[in-house]
Amino acid sequence: MTSVITGIGMLAATGIGTEALWEAVREGRPGIKQISRFDATGYGGGLGGEITEFDAATWVESRVLVQTDLWTHLALAATKMALDDARLDPAATDDPYAVGVTTSASSGGNIFGQREIHSLWSQGPRHVGPYQSIAWFYAACTGQMSIAHGAKGPCGVIATEAAGGLDALAHSRRVIRRGTPAMITGGTEAPLGPYALVCQLAGGLLSRTAQLADAYAPFTTRACGYVPGEGGAVLVLEDSQAARQRDATAIAEISGWGAAFAGRVPAGAHDHAGWAKTTPALARAIRAALADARIDATDISMVFADGVGIPHADAAEAAALHAALGAHAASVPVALPKAGFGRLHAGSATIDTALAALALRDGVVPPAPGINDPDPALGLRLVTGEARTVQGRHALVVSRGTGGFASALVLSRTT
Amino acid sequence: MTRRVAVTGIGVVAPGGIGTKAFWSLLSSGRTATGPITLFDPTGFRSRVAAQCDFNAQAEGLTPTEVRRLDRHIQFALVAAREALRDADLDLSTVSDRAGVTMGTAVGSTIRLEQEYVIASDSGRHWLADPHHALPFLDQSLVPSTLAAEVACAAGIGGPAMTVSTGCTSGLDSIGYAYQLIEDGVADVMIAGASDAPISPISVACFDAIRATTARNDDPAHASRPFDAGRDGFVIAEGGAVLILEELDTARARGARIYCEIGGFATRGNAYHMTGLTREGLEMSAAIDDALRQARLNPEDVGYVNAHGSGTKQNDRHETAAVKRSLGAHAYRTPMSSIKSMVGHSLGAIGAIELVACVLAMQHALLPPTANYETPDPDCDLDYIPNVARQRQADAVLSVGSGFGGFQSAVVLDRLGRRP
Numbered sequence: 127m128t129s130v131i132t133g134i135g136m137l138a139a140t141g142i143g144t145e146a147l148w149e150a151v152r153e154g155r156p157g158i159k160q161i162s163r164f165d166a167t168g169y170g171g172g173l174g175g176e177i178t179e180f181d182a183a184t185w186v187e188s189r190v191l192v193q194t195d196l197w198t199h200l201a202l203a204a205t206k207m208a209l210d211d212a213r214l215d216p217a218a219t220d221d222p223y224a225v226g227v228t229t230s231a232s233s234g235g236n237i238f239g240q241r242e243i244h245s246l247w248s249q250g251p252r253h254v255g256p257y258q259s260i261a262w263f264y265a266a267c268t269g270q271m272s273i274a275h276g277a278k279g280p281c282g283v284i285a286t287e288a289a290g291g292l293d294a295l296a297h298s299r300r301v302i303r304r305g306t307p308a309m310i311t312g313g314t315e316a317p318l319g320p321y322a323l324v325c326q327l328a329g330g331l332l333s334r335t336a337q338l339a340d341a342y343a344p345f346t347t348r349a350c351g352y353v354p355g356e357g358g359a360v361l362v363l364e365d366s367q368a369a370r371q372r373d374a375t376a377i378a379e380i381s382g383w384g385a386a387f388a389g390r391v392p393a394g395a396h397d398h399a400g401w402a403k404t405t406p407a408l409a410r411a412i413r414a415a416l417a418d419a420r421i422d423a424t425d426i427s428m429v430f431a432d433g434v435g436i437p438h439a440d441a442a443e444a445a446a447l448h449a450a451l452g453a454h455a456a457s458v459p460v461a462l463p464k465a466g467f468g469r470l471h472a473g474s475a476t477i478d479t480a481l482a483a484l485a486l487r488d489g490v491v492p493p494a495p496g497i498n499d500p501d502p503a504l505g506l507r508l509v510t511g512e513a514r515t516v517q518g519r520h521a522l523v524v525s526r527g528t529g530g531f532a533s534a535l536v537l538s539r540t541t
Numbered sequence: 542m543t544r545r546v547a548v549t550g551i552g553v554v555a556p557g558g559i560g561t562k563a564f565w566s567l568l569s570s571g572r573t574a575t576g577p578i579t580l581f582d583p584t585g586f587r588s589r590v591a592a593q594c595d596f597n598a599q600a601e602g603l604t605p606t607e608v609r610r611l612d613r614h615i616q617f618a619l620v621a622a623r624e625a626l627r628d629a630d631l632d633l634s635t636v637s638d639r640a641g642v643t644m645g646t647a648v649g650s651t652i653r654l655e656q657e658y659v660i661a662s663d664s665g666r667h668w669l670a671d672p673h674h675a676l677p678f679l680d681q682s683l684v685p686s687t688l689a690a691e692v693a694c695a696a697g698i699g700g701p702a703m704t705v706s707t708g709c710t711s712g713l714d715s716i717g718y719a720y721q722l723i724e725d726g727v728a729d730v731m732i733a734g735a736s737d738a739p740i741s742p743i744s745v746a747c748f749d750a751i752r753a754t755t756a757r758n759d760d761p762a763h764a765s766r767p768f769d770a771g772r773d774g775f776v777i778a779e780g781g782a783v784l785i786l787e788e789l790d791t792a793r794a795r796g797a798r799i800y801c802e803i804g805g806f807a808t809r810g811n812a813y814h815m816t817g818l819t820r821e822g823l824e825m826s827a828a829i830d831d832a833l834r835q836a837r838l839n840p841e842d843v844g845y846v847n848a849h850g851s852g853t854k855q856n857d858r859h860e861t862a863a864v865k866r867s868l869g870a871h872a873y874r875t876p877m878s879s880i881k882s883m884v885g886h887s888l889g890a891i892g893a894i895e896l897v898a899c900v901l902a903m904q905h906a907l908l909p910p911t912a913n914y915e916t917p918d919p920d921c922d923l924d925y926i927p928n929v930a931r932q933r934q935a936d937a938v939l940s941v942g943s944g945f946g947g948f949q950s951a952v953v954l955d956r957l958g959r960r961p
Contacts, residue, residue, distance in 0.1 A: 169672045193815070223809060223827055231706055232684050240670075243658050243743050248665030251586045251746040258747035260815040260945055263648060264685050264706035269946025272810035278824055281810035281948050282714060285686040285704040293703055300721050321670045322683060324661055325654075329680030385701035385727075386638070390694045407699065410638065471684075529681065529690030531702060 129299040130376035130540055132369050133212025133362030134480045135204035135312075138467035139175035139355055144207060148484050151463045152513050154493040158341060158353050158468055161318055169323040171336040175355020175468025176318060187274075193257040194270060195235025196356070197316040200473075201267040202274055204360035205310055209275060212362035212374055214308060217276030226279025226306050227272045228298045229360075230290025230313035231264035232472035237319035238262050271310055271360075279306045287527030288432070289385070291359075291475030292535045296383035298363045307368035313472040314358030326354060329528065330394040331436055342465055344433030345440050345500045345508050351395065352435040355464070358473020359480040366540075378483040381520070382421070382536035384414025391530045401438040407532040408432075408446035408524060416450070419520070419536040423451040426536075427518020428491045429460045430478040431508075432525050434469075443524070444504040446532075459491045459516055460508045466495035475525040479535060482521040486539045489517045546723045547792045548800045548954070550629025550785030551897045552621040552734075556592035556778055556884045559601065560624055564894075565901045568909040569930045573883045575776045576761045580740045588754035590761040591740050592778035592885025596620075610678050612650035613738035614890075615691045617781030622692050622732055629785040629797065633696060633730065641700035641728040642693040643719040644783075645711030645735030647889030647944075649685035649704075652741045657682070692732060692783075700728045709849075709944030710808065711735050712782070712892020713952050717806030719786050729788045735893035736781030745777060751816065753853060763913045765886075767850035767879035768857050768925045770916040775851040778885025782893035784900070800900045804836025804937065804955035811947035818855045818943065822863030825941060825949035829867040832951040836937070840868040843875055843953075844935030845908050847895050848925075849943045850879020851886050856943060858920040863941070863949075865923070876933065878926040882912035892942045892950070899938045899954050906934040 134144045139157030141147030150157070158175050166172035177200070182191060185203035194202075209215065216225035239262035245253040260266060265283045272281050280301045284294045291313045298309035317326065326332045333341045333351030342353040369376055388407035391400045416423060429451075432443050447455040463481050464470070470477060485491055491514045494500075500508040523535045553560065557567035557574030567574060575592045583589040594617065598608045601620045608616065626633070633640050659665070661674035681687040686704045693702035701722065705715040712735035719733035739745075748754040755774040757764040766772040792799055809824040809831075833840065846868075849860050865872045880898050887894065902908050907930050914927040938954045 164669065217812075223824075227810065232686070234685075236683070239654075239743075240658065240668075242747065243655055244662060244665045244668060246665070246743055246746055247659055247662070251742065251749060254743065254746035254750050256750045258743070259751055259753070262747075263708055263945070265647070265708040265944075265946045265948070266815075268707070269810070269815050269948070272812045272947060273815065276812045278810050278812045278827075280808045281707065281946070282718070282808065283706045284718075285684065285706050286689070286702070287684055287686045290686070293701075297718065300725060303725075304721075320668060320672075321658055321661065324670045324672055324674055325679045325683035327672055327680075328675045328677065331680075385703075387642070387690075387693045387699055387702040389697070389699070410699070527686055528684070529686055530693065531686065531690065533701075 127303050128366040128379050129302045129363050130366045130369055130379045131361050131483050132364045132374040133208040135207025136359035136477055136480050138357035139177055140467050151481055151492045154495045156495040157466050170327055170332045170334040171341055173341050173353050174318045177356045195238035195261050197235050197314055198267050198270050200314040205271045208360045208362050214362055223279045225277040225308045226281055226301055227268045227277050228282040228294045228311045229267045230294040230472040231283050231285050232287055232315055233317050233322050234264045235262040235266055236322040240319055240321040286531040288471055288474045289525045289527035289531040289533040290472045292525055292533040295380055299380050302365050308364040311363050312360030312476040315471040315473040316356050317354040317471055342435050343497055344435040345504055347501050349435045349437050353468045355468020355470050358470050359477040376540040378486050379538045379540050381538040382415040382419025384411040385533040386410040388530040388532055395436050398438045401442040404526055404532055405442045405445045409449040411532045411534040412450035415534040415536045421520055424454045425520050426458055426522045427516055428521045429458055430482045430523040431460050431462050433462045444506050456505050459514055460506045461491050462494035463492050465497055478523045482523050482537050486521050491516045544724050545789035546720045546803045547787050547789045548784050548900055549787050549792050549797045550625040551900050552624030553782040553897045554594055554617040554621045555780040555894055556594050568880055568898055569907055571910045571912050571928055573762050573912050575765050575885055581742055586745050587749040588756055589758045590755055590764045590776050592776055594779050612653040612682055614736045615688055618692050618736035619695050621781045621783040625783040625785050637697055638699040639728055640698040640730040642689050642698055642702040642732045643705055643715045644689045644692050645705040645715030645889045646685050646688050646737050647708045647711050648739045650682035651744055652738055653682040655741050655743050696732055707948050708946050709888050710942040710948040710950040711889030713942045713950040720803040720806050723786055723788050729791050731786040733786050734783030735890045737888045737890040738779040739888050740779050765852050765882045766913045767852040767882050767911055768921040769914050770918040772852045774853055776885040778887040780887040780890050780894050782897045799957055801903055801954045801956050804953035805832035806952050807831035808950040813947055816945055818859040822859045825863035826866040828949045828951040832953045836953040836955055838937055840871045842937045843939050845938045846875055846877035847899050847940040848877050848879040849941050850881050861921045861923055872923055876908050876924050876926045878909055878911040880909050895940050899940050903935055908933050
């Protein structure tokens, strides 16, 4: 029983909609800029992968709009795109439980939550609105997605920070193997609220420079932190037979997954020993994913990297790829599209998976925007400048979540 | 060959007592642990009742650094996990890469997030909160994944770790996901549980705003009244619980004491309303049916139902309808109780706490009661074990949960020996 992607919805700073964003990614368009939502001067470098053209009202019912955070608006938009792409209407299936939902969550509805805590402390408890209880909590997206489309199947939420997108997909695959024909699965993030940035700054990994060219430059010697971005992706994952029966197009198969825990990773920017612990964990996750997919390291034709943008973190990731892929790590093309739109936390790994599926479909690996000088000491073939033509069968997506999480996913072409 | 999943250890931090012994003493006596909120000054709030844990972190063995670094819900989780691991008498060092963690939480580190926001915004004076308010580890309070990470670190596991955050079904779902990971061969041992510490101004205020919590402030000891006609909302609570799950043959091979096995787990969405429930309970009933099917049990095999029983008007009615739909006539013969009458509703944690209660009920052949049950409600006409625990050996137990977002979950526990 195999699980295939039959629909993709995605949005980020460089594009709203699957084909628009995929075109921007293929061309390596940069999208990180000064945050415009509020005066972010002093919040590190004040930069972000902000989605400025997004009109939530075109995607979200007005009643729901006021009950939800931007994070959920993004998820509902991506969900609609994915279901349209898959030509699937969960409410119209014969079995009401045929379609379920799983999302990954990280900072939740942080802007909505900040506003309500602000009202509470500036005006008193009676000024907290009725929607705080459903807008801020981490399950808000799954619930709203299920309600918006009548998806009554198994509903879930997984949180492993930036690894969450992969773990949510793996969970959806487990649900499908147990008999649910289709899952709506993905993750989004809106991490550019003032308080969310204060929290991220405390972690010491957020980029503090206002220089656009250097702000987020993973795998280079210039790397000085990450820039957070808004957006994410939602996929329709389907049992391959169910997809065939309704003549849906299988874009790619989720053929392998592995996850491991690194142990305590205090991991400020300068904690070499902490980051080094992520190497064996990520290598274990990759090996488990390859074994699950029943393929060898040399079968991997492209890697979508994590790219924290901290030298110790990037070195630990490169070491994991070398450990798990052997000599093949030095020649396989490595993609880092997030250099163009920032780290999307809970949305990060799902959007990488979506882009990997399109890369396999079109036989092209996108370049890392703004990066022309990968550090040769890392021994990786980061794709820079222009997209590279690669006719491959299998893509590897890797991601680490703050706190010690490490996950890997293998995507395979279905034809 | 299907891999089966055994429960070999339990640990709990709950209102009324830390540890399974104190917890069981409370439940079997029918006493309640609800009272006035003292964790903060609730003047001006609509609901001022809660079930709080009498928790002294340092006395429980946490270091001053851990207390400073970790939100209260994570402190509960560490203490519960430690008790569960000790109870399972399990040395993880040799199997660490085959051991994982799933931990549920509905609201994560909200206490810490709120406290620090008050400082960073100067009590709500500055929307542009101070970017230099760099409390170490504040970034970890922003995300719910920190709960699983801390439990995984403390236990020293190297397999998959994840936080499950499906609101008030987080506890059941967390244990359900762990069960699936062992079934599928991803792990042989899982530390599975949930923890929440939501007794803070913002959480109490947000439930005030939708009148979901009780306003029985003049009688807090009797404020949590599941299935009683006089119920007027849930009592917010805190706590945490952890179960150790092991692949059955592995557990047998090491001679582990096996409490029971996880027979089945299922969840459904009602796709109806974020907080509203239908009268019929179709989706919860579908989850129950699926969990019983996995356990290869008939409705007649269920000897006890651990209810969600939150004590809101709509929940108890909804749930009663769902159980009747799934168990049919047998529903009227099946004792069903809500321990929330005694320990309140600790949001994401309660599902795990209730499963620990189910394990103890099977072990002691004693079913915990529904406290504060005085006046029957015609919409809730099952046997709710009023006020006094009942001696009865249940061989199969069903525990259900329901939460914001429309999620409906069911877990079946089964004593060993029924299945070949």
